[in-house]
Amino acid sequence: MNEGAKKTLKRLLVAVPLMFAFGFALVPLYDVFCEVTGINGKVFQSKDVEKLVIEDGRPIGLQFISTNNENMPWVFTPSEEVMTISTGKYYTATFYVKNTTNKKMTAQAVPSVAPSNAASHLKKLECFCFEQQVLMPGEEALLPVKLLVSNELPKNIKNIILSYTIFDITEYEDDSLANNEMNHENMNNHGGQH
Numbered sequence: 533m534n535e536g537a538k539k540t541l542k543r544l545l546v547a548v549p550l551m552f553a554f555g556f557a558l559v560p561l562y563d564v565f566c567e568v569t570g571i572n573g574k575v576f577q578s579k580d581v582e583k584l585v586i587e588d589g590r591p592i593g594l595q596f597i598s599t600n601n602e603n604m605p606w607v608f609t610p611s612e613e614v615m616t617i618s619t620g621k622y623y624t625a626t627f628y629v630k631n632t633t634n635k636k637m638t639a640q641a642v643p644s645v646a647p648s649n650a651a652s653h654l655k656k657l658e659c660f661c662f663e664q665q666v667l668m669p670g671e672e673a674l675l676p677v678k679l680l681v682s683n684e685l686p687k688n689i690k691n692i693i694l695s696y697t698i699f700d701i702t703e704y705e706d707d708s709l710a711n712n713e714m715n716h717e718n719m720n721n722h723g724g725q726h
Contacts, residue, residue, distance in 0.1 A: 584620060584680060584683070585620055585680070586619070588620075589618035589621055590683070591617070591618055592616070592618075592685070593614060593615070593617075593691040593692070594614070594615045594617050594623075594625075594694065595693045596610035596615075596625060596627070597613075597695040598695075598697075599697045600697070600698055601697055601698065603700050604698050604699060604700045606631055606633075607629065607672075608629050608696075609628050610627050611626040619682060619685055620683045621680065622657070622678060622680050623678070623679055623680070624678045624679075625676070625677045626674040626675060626676050627674070627675045629667065629675060630667075630670070630673075631667035631670060632670075634670075635669055636666065636668050637666070637667055638702045639667070639698050639701065640664050640665070640699050640701045642696065642698075643694065643695065643696050644696075645695075646692070649686060650681075650689050650692045653681055653682040653684060654680075654681055654692060654694070655681070657680065658677065658678035659677045659678070659679075661677075664701065
């Protein structure tokens with residue numbers, strides 16, 4: 533084995549375990565990042581919310597934003613963009629979705645909350661983001677979010693933004709679609725000539 537190959541082998545023997553360890557470290561780092569920023573939701577299905585229900589909550593604004601990931605062709609929009617709610621009470625909001633393609637697709641919505649210090653006070657009892665959404669070609673649906681904002685929300689927070697980004701997570705059976713698109717693109721690049 534030549535000297536160059538030995539150096540490369542040594543580097544790989546060091547790099548591979550480091551990369552593996554880094555992959556494991558990403559999970560707790562990601563959790564801390566999400567907890568601090570409120571990004572990617574970190575608002576999971578809440579239990580024991582009944583003790584947070586009160587009669588005399590304070591009014592706050594709740595704004596809903598929907599975003600499609602760049603490869604997601606569905607229509608995805610909140611039924612209401614803004615709601616005025618009271619802390620300590622249940623509310624249900626809905627998002628309209630429509631599969632605009634000619635194929636069955638599976639989607640996953642990922643939530644985030646702003647300001648980040650409001651995330652721990654937003655309790656979701658039901659949310660379409662807890663499950664994958666499967667729609668047939670042309671199918672449409674109203675997806676619910678049932679939530680409650682705790683009265684312990686800091687007094688300086690008057691508005692909360694609940695944002696969802698929807699992703700295509702369809703498991704395609706084969707690469708024929710991708711291959712067809714590549715062949716079509718190659719033909720266009722070469723003027724359709726062989």
